[in-house]
Amino acid sequence: MDIADVKGPVLRPGDEGYDNERAGFQALAQHRPDVIVGATDAGDVRAAVKYAAANGLPVAVQATGHGMPIAAEGGLLISTRRMAGVRVHGDTARFEAGVRWGRVIEEAAPHGLAPLSGSAPSVGAVSYTLGGGIGLMARRHGYAADQVRAIEVVTADGELRRELPGSALFWALLGGRGNFGVVTALEVGLVPVTHLYGGGLFFDRVAEAVHGWAAWTQDLPEEMTSSVAVISFPDSPELPEPFRGRRVAHVRVAYVGAREDGERLLAPLRAIGPRVVDDVRTMPYTESGSIYSDPPGPLASHNSHTLLRELPPRAVDALLGTEDALLELRHLGGALAKPGQAPVGHRDALYTQSTISRLTPGADTADARELHARVRESVSPWSTGGRSLNFLYGGNTDPAQVRLAYEPDDYRRLQELKGEWDAGNLFRLNANIPPA
Ligand SMILES: Cc1cc2nc3c(=O)[nH]c(=O)nc-3n(C[C@H](O)[C@H](O)[C@H](O)COP(=O)(O)OP(=O)(O)OC[C@H]3O[C@@H](n4cnc5c(N)ncnc54)[C@H](O)[C@@H]3O)c2cc1C
Secondary structure (H helix, E strand, O other): OOHHHOOOOEEOOOOOOHHHHHOOOEOOOOOEOOEEEEOOOHHHHHHHHHHHHHHOOOEEEEOOOOOOOOOOEOOEEEEOOOOOOEEEEOOEEEEEOOOEHHHHHHHHHHHOOEOOOOOOOOOEHHHHHHOOOOOOOHHHHOOHHHHEEEEEEEOOOOOEEEEOOOOHHHHHHHHHHHHOOEEEEEEEEOEOOOEEEEEEEEEOOHHHHHHHHHHHHHHOOOOEEEEEEEEEOOOOOOOOHHHOOOEEEEEEEEEOOOHHHHHHHHHHHHOOOOOOEEOOEEEEHHHHHHOOOOOOOOEOEEEEEEEEOOOOHHHHHHHHOOOOOEEEEEEOOHHHHOOOOOOOOOOOOOEEEEEEEEOOOOOOOHHHHHHHHHHHHHOHHHEOOOOOHHHOOOOOOOHHHHHOOOOHHHHHHHHHHHHHHOOOOOOOOOOOOOOO
16 A cells, blocks of 8 residues: 555645645644645545555644644645545434534434534534533533544554444543544544524623623523623624624523423523623534534634633623633533543543634734733632543644643553554554553
8 A cells, every 4th residue: 555545645744735724724834744645534534644654654634624733744644524425323423523413413304313413504523522522512412522432543654444332442532532543434433402592692881791601601501501601792883783883791501401491490590781792592413513603713812721620700790801812611510520431631621712813824923922821820719620631623733732632641641552552653643642
């Protein structure tokens, strides 16, 4: 098997199609590999990995670019966007490496089922799942990684393997994602959900709204998963009138249950004050991307986050006292706090706190880094010190940060397994776990 046998395109700098193939959602920086393999199937992935190993080229993988951990300078990039197969059988979905959640949602819906997808249907289903996966129904159904039933992967020796629960490599891939190989397909369990009572509520009295949301989350059933983002919209004619030039709190809710119960639960939230927009409604799961309405991209941003064990009013005051970045809080707990098969750390955390700075492509991130450090410092009394692997992207994935996503024993075991499966760290252009 040789790179000449690859069925998809093999592209080098200067080739037509090279720039398009390496482009993705994150526009802050771009991969500049020596060679890109546009894989069409597991055979292409095997050929690419063997070629990389034989030529001493580190391997990067890209499906959509939403989670670009580090921009590859040199090396070999495997682009999986052509690996687009999805099949639903019983309550299991099998999907290939390049599939976005939107496709899985569409395929599952006619069976009365839904995947544990997240805010954006355009995110890649494989990487999201192997990074933990905090979905719209997370407090009810837990981490997506705990629902994985089989993993097909090409390891550093170029072999294609099918790993099942119980194998050490299966466990390592559930937490270590691309550190142990290139995953070509996943099989995951689906849940019997056809509709949500969900949507967004926008408040322009930001402090009242964030305090009100934080208080509201203290006593909610698992069926309710929610978040709030504080967003400053530019005064742009391209935006709908209610948002132009406004700083708003955007509360996003997803309730798995009957509309009447959802309305009753939402009443204290609606009582916080007037809403600029309130589009919470019963919706088919196929419309669930409208709850967050994440931007379609490409987008240049610097991102960082931390996990919080609690969110008292003083923590909200501290957060709101910091500068004008986009701040987001997601409510965890519920089923996320239960033990599961995946080495996802910090299951006791109750909130994620993310900071997102929009920048221009190629911008210097020094100011954003300083600002993010100040935000993290402001909430440090309530932080677990932990990270969530999926939210480590956008220029924030040095190994010290990655380590914070795991319990110490799990991290040590992952390092040992990395030594067994990829001692040469061929797979290092990622959220890297160096071998022990
Ligand atoms: C707008 C937005 C919304 C998001 N919403 C959520 C959410 O609700 N919940 C949540 O948990 N996360 C969320 N995330 C985070 C997201 O799940 C991660 O960034 C995830 O890694 C994105 O995967 P991707 O394939 O789309 O991105 P890519 O950038 O293509 O992949 C990210 C990394 O994953 C690795 N990788 C990708 N494919 C493979 C493979 N086949 N084999 C091995 N390694 C691979 C590579 O290291 C790659 O660099 C969101 C991110 C964004 C930007």
